[in-house]
Amino acid sequence: MTQLVVSGIRKQYRQLQARDERFGMLKNIFSPVYRNVTALDDVSFSIRKGERVALLGQNGAGKSTLVKILCGALSPTTGTVSLDGRVIDRHSYAFKKRLGIVFGQRTQLWWELPITESLLALKTIYEVSDENYITTLKLFEELTGMSRLLKTPAKNLSLGQRTLCEILAACIHLPDILLLDEPTIGLDLEVKDKVRRLINHMNRHFGITVILTSHDTSDIEHICDRILLINAGRLIFDNSVHRFISEHGVFYTLKVTTQHDIDCGQIGVHLVHEGIVGFAANPENTRGCEITFDKTKIEPMTMVKKVGSLFAIDEFHIQGASLESAIKYAYSKHAVS
Amino acid sequence: MTMITYRWECMFAAVSSLFTVFFAYYLWRAVYRASTTLSTQGFEVTFAYVAISVVLLVTFNTSAETNISRSIISGDVIRDIVRPLGFHDSQIAAAIGTMGLRFLLVFIPCMTVILLLLPHGMIGARNVWLFAASLSGSFIILLHIDMLTGLVAIKTEAVWGVRLAKEYIVSVFSGALIPLYLLPSSLSKVMLLLPFQGICHTPVTLLTSRSMSGMEMCRLLGMQLFWCVVLMLVVNRALKRLITKIEINGG
Numbered sequence: 303m304t305q306l307v308v309s310g311i312r313k314q315y316r317q318l319q320a321r322d323e324r325f326g327m328l329k330n331i332f333s334p335v336y337r338n339v340t341a342l343d344d345v346s347f348s349i350r351k352g353e354r355v356a357l358l359g360q361n362g363a364g365k366s367t368l369v370k371i372l373c374g375a376l377s378p379t380t381g382t383v384s385l386d387g388r389v390i391d392r393h394s395y396a397f398k399k400r401l402g403i404v405f406g407q408r409t410q411l412w413w414e415l416p417i418t419e420s421l422l423a424l425k426t427i428y429e430v431s432d433e434n435y436i437t438t439l440k441l442f443e444e445l446t447g448m449s450r451l452l453k454t455p456a457k458n459l460s461l462g463q464r465t466l467c468e469i470l471a472a473c474i475h476l477p478d479i480l481l482l483d484e485p486t487i488g489l490d491l492e493v494k495d496k497v498r499r500l501i502n503h504m505n506r507h508f509g510i511t512v513i514l515t516s517h518d519t520s521d522i523e524h525i526c527d528r529i530l531l532i533n534a535g536r537l538i539f540d541n542s543v544h545r546f547i548s549e550h551g552v553f554y555t556l557k558v559t560t561q562h563d564i565d566c567g568q569i570g571v572h573l574v575h576e577g578i579v580g581f582a583a584n585p586e587n588t589r590g591c592e593i594t595f596d597k598t599k600i601e602p603m604t605m606v607k608k609v610g611s612l613f614a615i616d617e618f619h620i621q622g623a624s625l626e627s628a629i630k631y632a633y634s635k636h637a638v639s
Numbered sequence: 640m641t642m643i644t645y646r647w648e649c650m651f652a653a654v655s656s657l658f659t660v661f662f663a664y665y666l667w668r669a670v671y672r673a674s675t676t677l678s679t680q681g682f683e684v685t686f687a688y689v690a691i692s693v694v695l696l697v698t699f700n701t702s703a704e705t706n707i708s709r710s711i712i713s714g715d716v717i718r719d720i721v722r723p724l725g726f727h728d729s730q731i732a733a734a735i736g737t738m739g740l741r742f743l744l745v746f747i748p749c750m751t752v753i754l755l756l757l758p759h760g761m762i763g764a765r766n767v768w769l770f771a772a773s774l775s776g777s778f779i780i781l782l783h784i785d786m787l788t789g790l791v792a793i794k795t796e797a798v799w800g801v802r803l804a805k806e807y808i809v810s811v812f813s814g815a816l817i818p819l820y821l822l823p824s825s826l827s828k829v830m831l832l833l834p835f836q837g838i839c840h841t842p843v844t845l846l847t848s849r850s851m852s853g854m855e856m857c858r859l860l861g862m863q864l865f866w867c868v869v870l871m872l873v874v875n876r877a878l879k880r881l882i883t884k885i886e887i888n889g890g
Contacts, residue, residue, distance in 0.1 A: 374721060395724075396723075398721060403721050405717070408714070
């Protein structure tokens with residue numbers, strides 16, 4: 303069932319410009335020079351209930367602007383956002399109650415208060431029933447084992463502990479849509495894992511739609527099933543994670559082990575000389591090598607034969623493209639275009 | 640609740656207010672001893688006027704201007720925008736919480752000391768009721784002047800300087816520095832038309848004046864109510880415009 307529809311969103315800002323001339327700053331006080339910046343340009347997509355969508359893009363691509371428009375904090379210059387078939391009224395409390403929002407770099411908890419006090423305030427603001435409130439707290443304890451933190455003021459928690467509490471606070475009213483803007487930024491691996499478990503659980507058990515922006519590919523691999531790729535304000539890819547990797551995952555890795563010592567550097571030079579884009583590195587010792595190559599320029603088996611013609615291969619293993627390499631390729635491709 | 644975390648700040652405010660009360664007592668006693676023709680009002684009335692004014696300013700100081708300007712300049716305002724709460728309402732609710740604690744820790748002890756220093760029977764029961772009725776108006780006016788200051792500070796990006804200027808203007812125009820009846824009559828007439836008089840002059844006059852007619856009391860309370868409504872409407876409109884501007888131009 304389609305839940306959220308974004309149609310033809312365009313967002314333009316006016317940005318003050320420095321004058322490259324004598325007394326430019328002074329002149330700018332009386333006659334400022336602005337330029338129009340298009341943060342989003344004709345972005346359209348729809349999201350079904352319960353989907354887990356990743357918003358990808360380089361810094362400044364327009365992801366955060368899109369998140370702010372989706373949560374009603376910014377108004378688009380043109381275009382509409384509809385929720386369950388109705389164009390949203392950004393000021394409506396009913397709309398705001400359907401969203402849960404986590405900004406990785408901005409706390410939503412009251413800084414000086416124990417987490418429980420913030421949660422109780424949110425319970426009142428979002429009119430959460432006692433039953434739902436207790437259920438969500440129990441779930442938090444089951445998934446993170448960190449209920450003891452709830453009596454500590456937010457300012458005394460570590461970043462990881464606070465992020466978990468932020469997610470709990472954003473989900474306390476069991477929203478329909480959970481928007482997460484870089485929730486795992488600066489977190490260690492263990493906390494990242496807890497954050498992902500918590501988000502996935504909320505999605506599976508309560509059918510909460512998840513919209514996530516992150517520069518950490520592991521977040522996307524563990525949480526999302528769909529990718530929206532934004533480049534310079536335009537939506538340039540909208541499909542499943544699997545499809546994204548098959549379209550943009552051109553860099554494969556050939557891992558070989560050999561009976562004799564080899565010089566990987568020489569192999570790299572040879573491959574580049576032959577026009578095959580790739581690089582080679584000894585992973586652990588000199589009797590093995592990892593060669594990353596562009597599969598659109600050379601077929602994997604042809605690559606194996608070529609390496610085999612250079613030295614005797616004992617074993618080989620071809621590894622498909624990772625999400626990270628696919629994203630890197632997508633960024634570089636669109637940066638060139 | 641936030642204020643409870645900073646309870647020491649509240650305690651210091653209470654101690655410094657008590658100090659100011661004693662300072663006002665000795666200062667104005669010395670002034671009255673030096674000049675017997677200062678005013679038709681006696682020493683006790685002037686002391687009560689100044690001391691209670693200072694206590695009111697400290698009790699109703701909620702730092703709303705700092706909270707608003709800081710939240711908008713830092714971008715934290717997005718937290719308030721995305722919540723199902725009006726920005727103006729949430730600011731008032733936060734200020735009431737802050738004021739509540741200051742009321743307990745500053746207002747009650749300081750008022751007790753002031754009343755002990757005043758002669759017995761100076762304040763009647765009717766005065767106390769009128770004073771209590773005017774306190775909410777005093778709080779609303781000061782809070783909304785603070786909010787307007789916060790909005791100006793966002794524009795100028797000089798929060799500290801604008802706040803200092805506001806504090807000076809409020810203490811002079813409200814009568815907390817020098818009672819309005821001691822100023823030249825032409826100046827005090829103008830000041831009595833401005834909103835600031837509703838912060839200190841109105842409640843303190845209602846508390847200390849035993850000979851005031853019912854009509855005059857109604858005029859004072861009516862003027863205070865008028866400024867409460869005007870300031871609330873102005874601030875509400877200004878905050879809405881500001882939030883819309885943030886929504887259009889970005890954080």
